[in-house]
Each structure stands twice: as C-alpha cells, then as structure tokens.
Amino acid sequence: MRTYEIPPDFSDVELPEKPKLKFMEKVPNLKQAKKEMKRLRDIQGPSRTATKFSQGQYGILALGGGFLHWGHIEMMRLTINRSIDPCSMFAVWRFQPPHKPITRKSLGQRMGGGKGAIDHYVTPIKCGRLVLEMGGQLELVQVEAMLKQVAKKLPFPAKVVSRESLALMYKEHAERVSNNQNPWSFQKIVRSNMLGIRKVLSPLDVHNHGRYTGKFFDPSRV
Structure with a gap:
C-alpha cells in the first residue's frame, strides 16, 4: 500500500x-x-x-x-x-x-x-x-x-x-559562535594586538571580526 x-x-x-x-x-x-x-x-x-x-x-x-x-x-x-x-x-x-x-x-x-x-x-x-x-x-x-x-x-x-533554510543558517552561525572551543579567535587576537596585527587591519575588519574582507564574505570565520 x-x-x-x-x-x-x-x-x-x-x-x-x-x-x-x-x-x-x-x-x-x-x-x-x-x-x-x-x-x-x-x-x-x-x-x-x-x-x-x-x-x-x-x-x-x-x-x-x-x-x-x-x-x-x-x-x-x-x-x-x-x-x-x-x-x-x-x-x-x-x-x-x-x-x-x-x-x-x-x-x-x-x-x-x-x-x-x-x-x-x-x-x-x-x-x-x-x-x-x-x-x-x-x-x-x-x-x-x-x-x-x-x-x-x-x-x-x-x-x-x-x-x-535562512533561519537555519542564522541558527547554525549563532551555535558556532557560542560553542567555539578555539581560544585564539580573531576577536581575541585583534584585541591583544598580537604581532602588531592592528597596523594592517582596517576599522571595518576590526568591527566585523574578519568575516568581511571588502565586498567578500568568509562564512568559515567565527
């Protein structure tokens, strides 16, 4: 049947x-x-x-x-x-x-x-x-x-x-941010100014935590 x-x-x-x-x-x-x-x-x-x-x-x-x-x-x-x-x-x-x-x-x-x-x-x-x-x-x-x-x-x-699918995409990103186990995140590296990285970053890179480079988008970045 x-x-x-x-x-x-x-x-x-x-x-x-x-x-x-x-x-x-x-x-x-x-x-x-x-x-x-x-x-x-x-x-x-x-x-x-x-x-x-x-x-x-x-x-x-x-x-x-x-x-x-x-x-x-x-x-x-x-x-x-x-x-x-x-x-x-x-x-x-x-x-x-x-x-x-x-x-x-x-x-x-x-x-x-x-x-x-x-x-x-x-x-x-x-x-x-x-x-x-x-x-x-x-x-x-x-x-x-x-x-x-x-x-x-x-x-x-x-x-x-x-x-x-759009709601799922936003939910997955929020879960990745909250469950991130890597202590060396982009945000922490920039705040600590490791190896003087701030001199090569724009204010937009600092604000968006490296997820957006100009008009390009990096979905793997947390």
Missing part, C-alpha cells in the same frame, strides 16, 4: 494585486543630477536591511557585495515574469531602483579636467541582503531552477534560500 505525503496548506497565502515584478526606471527622476564619490563602503560589510523574509517563502540571498546595473534588474524581471503563474505565484523586489551615479570619461579623452559626466546608475547590494522574494501557492521545486539561473548571472555570489 502506497503512502503519499500530505500536500502543504496554502489557505493563509494572499496574492497581491500585481503579482509580477515591477519595472524599474533606468535613471532616477531628479531635478538636478549630482555626482558622487565612489563610496565603496556601500557594498562592504553585512547588510542591515532586507535580511529576513517579509512576504514570500523563497528568494535569492546575496553572499557578497556588488553593484546591480539596470541590465541585471531587467534580466531578473524578464526571466521570472515569463515563468511565473500570476494566478498562484507572486514576486517582489527587496532593493531600491538604481540611484547611485557612476561617472565615466568619454573614449579617447585625456585625463584631468575634473570628474567625468554621469554615465549610468546602479544599486549597491551588501552581503546578507535578499535581492527578491517569491511566494504564493508553490513549493521550492517549482521555482528552484529558475532562481538558480538568475542567481548565477548576478555580479556577486548569491544562492537560493527559503524561510526555513
């Missing part, structure tokens, strides 16, 4: 009025466009926002920092909107439209003469931020291949997560 798994209950799932990903403008609507410095700190370290699910059950989690161009946003929007079933699925963005100006000098122009003109706009993404969410009356098997295809094309390492 065969035994079948009980299908999940989606009675509490509410679909939004517009289930597909919204179109994002390539250029922000500003009265006067202002140039900015590089500010690479916008993609360094851990994200403080959009680290937990708000509406959906599945999504794409950034495992490093980087800049999302408008082409990446359109790639995600077209790939997901073509495969989504609006009657039972929905998808939402978890980041702002491109707003950070990137300047560039024209080809063949000599150096000097001030900062170049604004060429395009990007959205900075930090490690640990959810890029998008998907939800509705669906299981991970239905959207996993599509989300993996999108995650591979992003300009930073990313992976597909669910509510359960």
Whole structure:
C-alpha cells in the first residue's frame, strides 16, 4: 500500500494585486543630477536591511557585495515574469531602483579636467541582503531552477534560500559562535594586538571580526 505525503496548506497565502515584478526606471527622476564619490563602503560589510523574509517563502540571498546595473534588474524581471503563474505565484523586489551615479570619461579623452559626466546608475547590494522574494501557492521545486539561473548571472555570489533554510543558517552561525572551543579567535587576537596585527587591519575588519574582507564574505570565520 502506497503512502503519499500530505500536500502543504496554502489557505493563509494572499496574492497581491500585481503579482509580477515591477519595472524599474533606468535613471532616477531628479531635478538636478549630482555626482558622487565612489563610496565603496556601500557594498562592504553585512547588510542591515532586507535580511529576513517579509512576504514570500523563497528568494535569492546575496553572499557578497556588488553593484546591480539596470541590465541585471531587467534580466531578473524578464526571466521570472515569463515563468511565473500570476494566478498562484507572486514576486517582489527587496532593493531600491538604481540611484547611485557612476561617472565615466568619454573614449579617447585625456585625463584631468575634473570628474567625468554621469554615465549610468546602479544599486549597491551588501552581503546578507535578499535581492527578491517569491511566494504564493508553490513549493521550492517549482521555482528552484529558475532562481538558480538568475542567481548565477548576478555580479556577486548569491544562492537560493527559503524561510526555513535562512533561519537555519542564522541558527547554525549563532551555535558556532557560542560553542567555539578555539581560544585564539580573531576577536581575541585583534584585541591583544598580537604581532602588531592592528597596523594592517582596517576599522571595518576590526568591527566585523574578519568575516568581511571588502565586498567578500568568509562564512568559515567565527
């Protein structure tokens, strides 16, 4: 006699009025466009926002920092909107439209003469931020291949997560920190300034205990 798994209950799932990903403008609507410095700190370290699910059950989690161009946003929007079933699925963005100006000098122009003109706009993404969410009356098997295809094309390492896997990841990290048996942790070595290590570390390395090196993330560091 065969035994079948009980299908999940989606009675509490509410679909939004517009289930597909919204179109994002390539250029922000500003009265006067202002140039900015590089500010690479916008993609360094851990994200403080959009680290937990708000509406959906599945999504794409950034495992490093980087800049999302408008082409990446359109790639995600077209790939997901073509495969989504609006009657039972929905998808939402978890980041702002491109707003950070990137300047560039024209080809063949000599150096000097001030900062170049604004060429395009990007959205900075930090490690640990959810890029998008998907939800509705669906299981991970239905959207996993599509989300993996999108995650591979992003300009930073990313992976597909669910509510359960994301909570488990945070729980495992907390357990590793609390159950760490190694007395020579990165934090203790830096505080004691062993071998004068502080002179080669940035304030960001000290604050994040060496887990984030620039835009890169080291999950093995406790």
